[in-house]
Amino acid sequence: SHTVLSLIKPSGSLTLGNLLGALLPMGRQQDSARCFYGVADLHALTVPHDPGRLRALTTETATLLLAAGLDRSTLFVQSHVPAHSELAYLLESTAHVGELNRMIQFKEKGHGRPATRASLFTYPTLMAADILLYRPEQVPVGDDQRQHVELTRDLALRFNNAYGAVFAVPEIVTPPVAARVMDLADPTAKMGKSSAEGPGVIRLLDRPDVVRRAVARAVTDSDTGPDAVRPDREAKPGVTNLLEVLVACGGDPAGLTTYGALKAAVTDAVVATLEPLQKRYRDLAADPAHVHDVYADGAATARQVTAPVLAAARAAIGLT
Ligand code: AQP
Secondary structure (H helix, E strand, C coil), rough: CCEEEEEEEECCEEHHHHHHHHHHHHHHHHHHHEEEEEEEHHHHHHHHCHHHHHHHHHHHHHHHHHCCCCCCEEEEEEHHCHHHHHHHHHCCCCCCCHHHCCCCCCCCCCCCCCCHHHHHHHHHHHHHHHCCCCCCEEEEEEEHHHHHHHHHHHHHHHHHHCCCCCCCCCCCCCCCCCCCCEEECCCCEECCCCCCCCCCCCCCCHHHHHHHHHCCCCCCCCCCCCCCCCEEEEEEEEHHHHHHHHCCCCCCCCCCCCCHHHHHHHHHHHHHHHHHHHHHHHHHHHCCHHHHHHHHHHHHHHHHHHHHHHHHHHHHCCCC
């Protein structure tokens, strides 16, 4: 079976967007693929951070992956598999500053400031290492990461041409359109986990009353017509987002005519979706030794699987 790899950066508490757009699809892949899923703690070091918060978010994210049902995958924390940083250095020694400098995300997040962390600049080489170590045949990638995966391919090809055929060069594929959950307070922006405590973000561990308040305050529009509750991405982004969340959470939009009724249905559907996840989270959080063991086993497996790739790269580039 084929190999699937996905890492989530612990840069904030996971959102409903992360669940519907990432964790649930990741769960469905467990039936057909060999899945490696991880918490990308190293990637969280590329911008100013607080060590205590990073520690807490790494544990929370790791526990949430398990709570979301990813228990038939190899689960690991990126920094527990040193091959990621080691291969990243070999790829830094393959990449050119000119091409790293062209990365749009670096330009956008670094703003050209001298105090930008050097790791933000070299981030794409670590991401390339994340991918190449597991030899996936395909990398499904959305528009925001496409440039980085193209660089991954360029680096793999350049390395192979210079030193010998070490890396499998993955194919870039467009993933099936996943639900894209928008911010409830600003439905033209994505609901993001690193957004500051905003009223428009639903976190996976939010209590029902917090969910209810966020949905109640969600931006809609002033349409009061009999068909006000209808999807129209251009004219009615807020209502469209609520309808999509409702359906993605297993609710039924049929027969809803007012925004009040729509919001009540969305609240019920989201709370019903989060409830079992939160129950599993609480059980897992009460048994941290179990979560620790799962991730220790996963890291051991990941170290074993990636060792031959790192060894081949080291030898090819001339390290003894
Ligand atoms: N709103 C969303 N709707 C659907 N899917 C989403 N994903 C993220 N937001 C939504 C999916 O979750 C995975 C992790 O993506 P990410 O690490 O880019 O997370 P983020 O929540 O989008 O984080 P931010 O706020 O952009 O901050 P950073 O980049 O600093 O972590 C992906 O599969 C993504 O598609």
